[in-house]
Amino acid sequence: MTQTAQQLIHNASAQLNHVILGKPNQVRLALTALFAGGHLLLEDLPGMGKTTLAHGLANVFGLDYKRVQFTSDLLPADVVGATVFDGKTSEFNFRPGPIFSEIFLADELNRATPRAQSALLEAMEERQVSIDGESHHLPDPFFVIATQNPQSQSGTFPLPESQLDRFLLRVSLGYPTPEVERKLLQGKHGRGSLAAMQTCITQEQLIALQHQVPKIKMTDALLDYVQRLIAQTRERDLCLLGLSPRGALALIRSAQSWALIQGRDHVLPEDVQAVFVAVAGHRLVGRRETQGDQLARHILNTVDVIGGVRV
Amino acid sequence: MLDNDYQISRQVTYRGMVWLLAAQLIVMLPFAFNLPVWLVPVMLAATYWRIRVIKGHSAQPKLLVRLFVITLGVAGVLASDMTLLSLDTMVSLLLLGFAFKSLEVVKQRDALVVVFIGYFLVAISFLFSQSILAGAYGVISLIILTGALIANQQSPAQQLSQYATRSSLSTAALMLLQCLPLMALVFVLMPRFSPLWVIPSFESHAKTGVGDTMAPGDIANLSKSDELAFRVSFTDKTPAADELYWRGLVLNHFDGVTWSQLEHEYDTEDLKSELSFKQPWESDNIELRGDPMEYEAIYEKTGQPWLFTLTPTTRASGKILQLGDYRVMSRGDIQSSLLMKAISYPDAIRDVELTDYSRKVALQLPETGNPKSRELAKQWRAEAGSDQAYIDKVLDHYHQENYYYTLRPPLLGDSDTIDKFLFESLRGFCSHYSGSFVFLMRAAGIPARIVVGYLGGEWSESGDFVSIRQYDAHAWTEVWLAGKGWVRIDPTARVAPSRVEGGLEAAVEYEGSFLEDQLFSVRQFKWLDGIRAKMDAIQYGWKRWILGYDKASQANLLKMILDKLSSVPLAALVGLLFLGIFLLWFVMLGLMKKRSYEAYEHRLYRKFCKQLEKRGIKREPKQTATEFALLASQKVPDKADDILSFSLLYQRLCYEPNGTTDGQDSLKKMRRLLRQIA
Structure with a gap:
């Protein structure tokens, strides 16, 4: 971990924290997802600053940014693009959709029909789009931020578990504290200051950081702890649906990424704990209507950090 | 977690019903050899009917239909060549009721009734045959019945697991295994009272042996x-x-x-x-x-x-x-x-x-x-x-x-x-x-x-x-x-x-x-004589020591034991027996092996936690080493240095990939710090 990299990350989060007031943890989780090469799901009520965060991220990294407002009449072609007939050349040309961007913001994803949702989610997983038998690669880095209203609201199509699994982290912003709210009301921060942001991490630097994440080391004692957590999510009395192996990989990748942001070359249990709710919350299905978040928190509170087998 | 009323009023699940039907068939099977033959198709038909109902091919029988079927069955028993009020008639009626009961099993409570009657029928089957085979079959019936009992008490999610059948079975077998010592003790020591009533004779059994x-x-x-x-x-x-x-x-x-x-x-x-x-x-x-x-x-x-x-x-x-x-x-x-x-x-x-x-x-x-x-x-x-x-x-x-x-x-x-x-x-x-x-x-x-x-x-x-x-x-x-x-x-x-x-x-x-008319007699085959003789000896042991264990044998055995042993060794023996049972129990619960699997540094850390707990600082499972050390050092300022160094050593040893090179040294230091904290 070079000093400059640490400096870069610090600058980035400082700028973001200026835009999204009072949510350093959520900002750090967003960066975690970005460095880990995963996608981010922001779930909150309308008007909590989801779009602002997405916008801020794009600005800080100087990335190409496009945004689509998902509605119930949105078609897959509106997202991924379509082949269009060109009258002059008499040829069919592929016109890329908004998804061909480095940061793609899918606003209110759960308002779109499952058909449109799955077009996006397929692109997220494959990192390419196939249209008329032709594959088109998406740019690298490719980072999807989807925002979603809580499903209890009317006119939404809840994402099925299999698609939720595609998102590395799910983060809720939540109401601001009174002090923060006061500052917001005074108008010095928030969306208005987006334009003042400067790019502080280049695309190359971002890719280099992303390559560093898998190299963050994990000891047996740490993996023991992770496995204890995973085993607990699979306890039948507790969860109907536990963490899949993909979920488990997401957990350690996120923990590594978090450790990187903290400037360490190894993962501590603290890192795992910091990302656990964001990783597991949308993947777990509890028994008796328990919210996944609550369940994840409960598991975190009951599983012992200490202990493990000496190999 | 769920209250009892809810459990009892719950519907029987598909899987629970299949278990129940299997247990019923297994319990009823041995009676087929001793009671009127027409009971067999009736039992099978009742099972088949119920399976159709759970698959949705037939409707649950209405009250009138049930009454009709029961009347028909009772009439059949009465029309069979059996004396009224003999044991055979009563057992036939019970079996009939048992077979038909499955038709109206809807709630979990009904399932429990069926299983309990099943237990009773297993006991009754020993009135007909007391051979080793019947004993072994009885044990299998008990396992299946207990399995059905367990399957009907599981939550629907537990039943969905692919190992549900195996787990119900193994739990049942384990439960019965745990009963074994108590059963042996009761068998040996329970006073043998003569029955207060006389079992009516079995007319269905032809008299054998010499005539008069x-x-x-x-x-x-x-x-x-x-x-x-x-x-x-x-x-x-x-x-x-x-x-x-x-x-x-x-x-x-x-x-x-x-x-x-x-x-x-x-x-x-x-x-x-x-x-x-x-x-x-x-x-x-x-x-x-x-x-x-x-x-x-x-x-x-x-x-x-x-x-x-x-x-x-x-x-x-x-x-x-x-x-x-x-x-x-x-x-x-x-x-x-x-x-x-x-x-x-x-x-x-x-x-x-x-x-x-x-x-x-x-x-x-x-x-x-x-x-x-x-x-x-x-x-x-x-x-x-x-x-x-x-x-x-x-x-x-x-x-x-x-x-x-x-x-x-x-x-x-x-x-x-x-x-x-x-x-x-x-x-x-x-x-x-x-x-x-x-x-x-x-x-x-x-x-x-x-x-x-x-x-x-x-x-x-x-x-x-x-x-x-x-x-x-x-x-x-x-x-x-x-x-x-x-x-x-x-x-x-x-x-x-x-x-x-x-x-x-x-x-x-x-x-x-x-034995010229006995085509299938083992006696016809000389080469089977050795096996036959062994089987004979086993049968004899069964008859002599299990079935023949009566009041007199019990008195003899107790006298023999008590004569040989004075009260002190006897008490020691009983104590040892109980100790053995408890040890076995602990092993089964996994309490004995859990700690020993843990690496030494974790055990040291647990000791460290115990020491601090004595000072009123309890670690929550979620707290990491650093968090806890900070908390503890604030509460015990005079030991703060030791606590922090111990925690740091532990953390290095556990989580830093290069920290393990001087592992033995760190452990030594940790031990010393632990003594100082204590």
């Missing part, structure tokens, strides 16, 4: 069966093969064709009262001689009261009846295996004085019939001069003339059978020889009678016990001589000595008629 009359041909039928009659083990000395005459009943009355016990028709109760009145057991009419022989017999279920003993048996245990003709009878019919201990004096003189009644019945002959034989008897008696000489002459006659031992004798017709046998056919087996011999004796004025029972038996491989089978059935005679009392004479021995020494198999070897 003898016409020519009867014993030949028994010779066709290799079923076990009883087993005997001797305490100290074992008698020779030709001493093993097992006395069953005594036939005194001859009507010209058939020998029977009494002159008139009788049932078992009449017989018992008449015999105990007219021929009561008189111990002072015996002159004891020689050494006593102690033995222990286990009789198979026959549905008859006859017991088979060595002559004369002077003392015997249990609810038995000893009579003046030296037979021993059970007071009730033998409905389950019966263990009896007895003492016999084979050399004793029986009936020093012959009572008038005994003499009268031992000389009885029909008024007419068999003129040639009567003539012959008178002539020979006159020629012989003495009773003994006459007896020898008759026996020599059997020996020297062309008599022939066969299990396929010619038919003798309805009258003058003795004449036809003695002068025409000369072919027959024990009943022919003993019948004709007694006739000749009585015709000459010598008191004589026929004894029916078994002869010989097969020694087990180890020589511990003799097994007597139905084909060992035999009839011989007794003659009363002044000064000698009743003397056993076996005329068959004169014709076919091998019958006495080598058993029936040897006697009819040349003829090949041994």
